[in-house]
Amino acid sequence: MELTRRDAVAALGALGAGTAAAGCLQQEATGEDGAGSDGDEAGGDSDEAVGETMVAAAEVLYPSAVDGVGEFVETFLSGRLDDGPHADGVRAAVDALETRAESWYGDRFAALEAEDRESLLEETGVAVAAEDPDGTTAEQLRYYVVNELLLAFYSSPTGGELVGIENPQGHAGGVDSYQRGPRA
Amino acid sequence: MGAGGVSRAAQNVDTPVGSVDRTPVEGADVCIVGAGPAGALIASRLAEAGHEVVVLDAGPRFDPVDRLARQERAIRPFYDRPAVWESDPERDAHSNSGERFYPLNHARVKGIGGSTLHWQGMVMRLHEADFNSASERGVGVDWPIEYSDLQPYYAAAERELGVAGGDNPFAPPREGPRPMPEFQPSYSDSLFAEACDELGIAMHSVPNARNSESYDGRSQCVGYGTCQPVCPSGAKYDATVHIERAEEAGATVVDRAPVQRLVHDVDSIIAAEYATPDGEHRQEADQFVVAAGGVETPRLLLLSDSDHYPNGLANSSGLVGKFFMDHLFAGTGGVLDEPTRQGHIGFLTSESHQFYDEADAEVGPFKLEFFNYAGPSPVESALTGDDWGDALLERLRSEYGTHIAMGGLVESVPSAESYIGLDPDETDAHGNPVPDVHWSVDDRALRTIERANEIQEQILGELGAEITWQVGPEDTGPAYHHMGTTRMGDDPAASVVDADCRSHDLDNCWIASSSVFPTGGAMNPTLTIAALALRCAEGVDTVL
Numbered sequence: 001m002e003l004t005r006r007d008a009v010a011a012l013g014a015l016g017a018g019t020a021a022a023g024c025l026q027q028e029a030t031g032e033d034g035a036g037s038d039g040d041e042a043g044g045d046s047d048e049a050v051g052e053t054m055v056a057a058a059e060v061l062y063p064s065a066v067d068g069v070g071e072f073v074e075t076f077l078s079g080r081l082d083d084g085p086h087a088d089g090v091r092a093a094v095d096a097l098e099t100r101a102e103s104w105y106g107d108r109f110a111a112l113e114a115e116d117r118e119s120l121l122e123e124t125g126v127a128v129a130a131e132d133p134d135g136t137t138a139e140q141l142r143y144y145v146v147n148e149l150l151l152a153f154y155s156s157p158t159g160g161e162l163v164g165i166e167n168p169q170g171h172a173g174g175v176d177s178y179q180r181g182p183r184a
Numbered sequence: 185m186g187a188g189g190v191s192r193a194a195q196n197v198d199t200p201v202g203s204v205d206r207t208p209v210e211g212a213d214v215c216i217v218g219a220g221p222a223g224a225l226i227a228s229r230l231a232e233a234g235h236e237v238v239v240l241d242a243g244p245r246f247d248p249v250d251r252l253a254r255q256e257r258a259i260r261p262f263y264d265r266p267a268v269w270e271s272d273p274e275r276d277a278h279s280n281s282g283e284r285f286y287p288l289n290h291a292r293v294k295g296i297g298g299s300t301l302h303w304q305g306m307v308m309r310l311h312e313a314d315f316n317s318a319s320e321r322g323v324g325v326d327w328p329i330e331y332s333d334l335q336p337y338y339a340a341a342e343r344e345l346g347v348a349g350g351d352n353p354f355a356p357p358r359e360g361p362r363p364m365p366e367f368q369p370s371y372s373d374s375l376f377a378e379a380c381d382e383l384g385i386a387m388h389s390v391p392n393a394r395n396s397e398s399y400d401g402r403s404q405c406v407g408y409g410t411c412q413p414v415c416p417s418g419a420k421y422d423a424t425v426h427i428e429r430a431e432e433a434g435a436t437v438v439d440r441a442p443v444q445r446l447v448h449d450v451d452s453i454i455a456a457e458y459a460t461p462d463g464e465h466r467q468e469a470d471q472f473v474v475a476a477g478g479v480e481t482p483r484l485l486l487l488s489d490s491d492h493y494p495n496g497l498a499n500s501s502g503l504v505g506k507f508f509m510d511h512l513f514a515g516t517g518g519v520l521d522e523p524t525r526q527g528h529i530g531f532l533t534s535e536s537h538q539f540y541d542e543a544d545a546e547v548g549p550f551k552l553e554f555f556n557y558a559g560p561s562p563v564e565s566a567l568t569g570d571d572w573g574d575a576l577l578e579r580l581r582s583e584y585g586t587h588i589a590m591g592g593l594v595e596s597v598p599s600a601e602s603y604i605g606l607d608p609d610e611t612d613a614h615g616n617p618v619p620d621v622h623w624s625v626d627d628r629a630l631r632t633i634e635r636a637n638e639i640q641e642q643i644l645g646e647l648g649a650e651i652t653w654q655v656g657p658e659d660t661g662p663a664y665h666h667m668g669t670t671r672m673g674d675d676p677a678a679s680v681v682d683a684d685c686r687s688h689d690l691d692n693c694w695i696a697s698s699s700v701f702p703t704g705g706a707m708n709p710t711l712t713i714a715a716l717a718l719r720c721a722e723g724v725d726t727v728l
Contacts, residue, residue, distance in 0.1 A: 130262070154580070165528065171409075181374075182522075
């Protein structure tokens with residue numbers, strides 16, 4: 001099944017720019033300024049690298065029958081990697097993943113074979129970690145990489161349809177599909 | 185028109201602390217405590233009538249731009265329900281001394297818009313017999329007003345909130361259709377309908393405060409599916425609608441301003457003392473409306489004790505805080521051997537009120553709900569497993585697709601043993617005793633849950649479902665409808681406010697909240713809150 005740009009736009013429509021990161025809403029509410037103070041600048045070469053790593057992770061995390069992962073993830077990230085704290089969290093988590101890839105497998109994450117990427121993810125403990133934007137490295141990887149990508153995919157029409165629900169929670173898919181019966 | 189209103193309304197949450205003007209307004213006609221649906225509707229009506237209105241709310245003003253971020257919080261497993269709308273454990277501290285635990289901070293939102301920010305949005309009128317529980321059912325008390333007294337205000341409330349709904353043969357008399365057509369039944373409703381036909385049980389539409397078409401400048405529902413706890417599109421009504429309208433008419437709305445105490449003399453309230461991030465202030469007004477919900481309303485009155493009123497303000501009856509009620513949940517669910525198409529939307533499209541008016545002293549009124557979101561949400565489930573790739577997809581497919589479930593709401597009889605008090609041993613950030621929720625459930629309610637479960641089992645059995653769970657008398661929980669703690673009545677010795685929602689003790693103290701309900705029925709309370717608020721606004725307007 002082909003992931004489309006429409007899916008990525010839909011995922012962004014469901015999730016916005018990612019200001020749900022812990023403390024972010026409260027910072028806005030109190031007017032405190034801390035966003036991006038110790039993170040990379042938005043855009044530029046560094047975000048291209050972030051995109052490559054996230055695409056490589058998505059190729060492991062998404063079902064094998066799905067095509068178009070690269071464009072989907074890059075389009076989705078174009079709306080998520082703004083200059084807010086959530087984007088900083090994604091960049092920091094990707095950096096941590098790359099550090100482990102270089103240290104444990106001697107190469108960039110995106111350059112590894114798919115089975116090595118999967119092994120690396122398992123070895124970080126991310127599969128059994130509960131997401132936590134301020135937690136351990138594994139918990140932050142779960143939040144900013146694994147669940148970031150799974151959330152985008154399974155709140156998109158194509159991701160939902162693979163499960164059997166063409167208007168998954170989070171997607172503004174209208175009020176027709178709930179009235180329809182299963183396809184023959 | 186409020187001179188300060190327009191400039192303050194232009195301020196928003198991006199403004200750093202210290203630059204928001206939270207100082208009192210001179211010459212205020214009305215001070216309203218609480219910016220939920222009751223406070224917002226009254227503020228809107230009175231500001232539009234030309235009065236100088238000030239609204240004080242304990243919580244923040246939320247930026248509408250953040251709605252998608254709150255939706256993400258609602259889906260992600262890291263955030264619990266209170267985190268979606270930034271409940272503050274210190275600000276919202278409370279005790280639980282009752283026989284049953286009450287999850288108060290899951291049950292409310294503090295902030296501009298109040299708990300309508302996270303509500304489901306179901307808006308039924310109480311039945312005629314609900315206003316006469318003692319004389320018609322032999323339990324509880326009668327209200328000092330009849331359904332017919334409230335009927336025109338129900339109609340006005342439906343227009344104000346924007347209600348979509350169709351025919352219901354069991355509902356009380358109506359004067360005309362609701363403002364919007366009903367949402368069409370779901371596919372799973374059609375499965376239930378076959379079983380209900382066999383059993384002689386009638387299904388009908390659900391009135392929703394949710395736009396089935398564009399209404400009042402707000403979008404129609406676009407199917408995000410996260411109604412509880414957040415609607416990103418604004419199709420579900422919340423009280424920010426009327427706060428904005430009030431501000432446009434000149435009202436001043438102050439957020440992060442928890443009222444600490446109502447300063448009074450023998451006959452009237454003089455001022456509301458409130459805290460802000462920048463210090464404490466004192467708002468004077470001619471009339472005061474307490475609209476802070478079923479928990480904080482009695483708490484504020486109890487905190488405002490004095491030499492003349494040693495048991496708390498407006499509490500000559502001794503009943504402030506007493507008769508705390510909530511509706512109870514009864515549910516049954518299972519799986520079918522065919523697709524049920526759940527989770528496309530986050531609201532209900534069909535119910536049955538067929539058994540509601542069979543209520544008597546033994547079994548109370550209850551309503552039955554046909555769920556459209558039974559079973560796990562695939563996207564939420566995807567974020568919690570230890571699998572990914574094809575294995576994850578396989579698991580999600582196995583979990584999703586065949587779940588089916590029913591819910592129901594059950595009346596609880598008012599009891600003085602169920603109450604909101606003050607906990608002298610625990611104080612909030614301002615040094616005030618926190619509310620103590622002392623919640624208990626009566627035997628009639630437990631019998632009613634059993635009855636609702638029986639019918640749910642019959643329907644699911646007729647459907648051929650394998651029943652996999654049930655919420656019954658042993659593990660029932662509250663529906664998050666706080667009622668009864670400043671009850672309405674004609675006798676000052678047996679009630680806190682009169683039929684106009686004006687306190688018996690103080691001429692300029694009004695209460696607009698489900699706290700004035702003498703009994704709760706088994707219908708979601710917000711439409712009745714709104715109708716009473718509109719009626720209360722007329723009363724306040726008359727004396728200004």
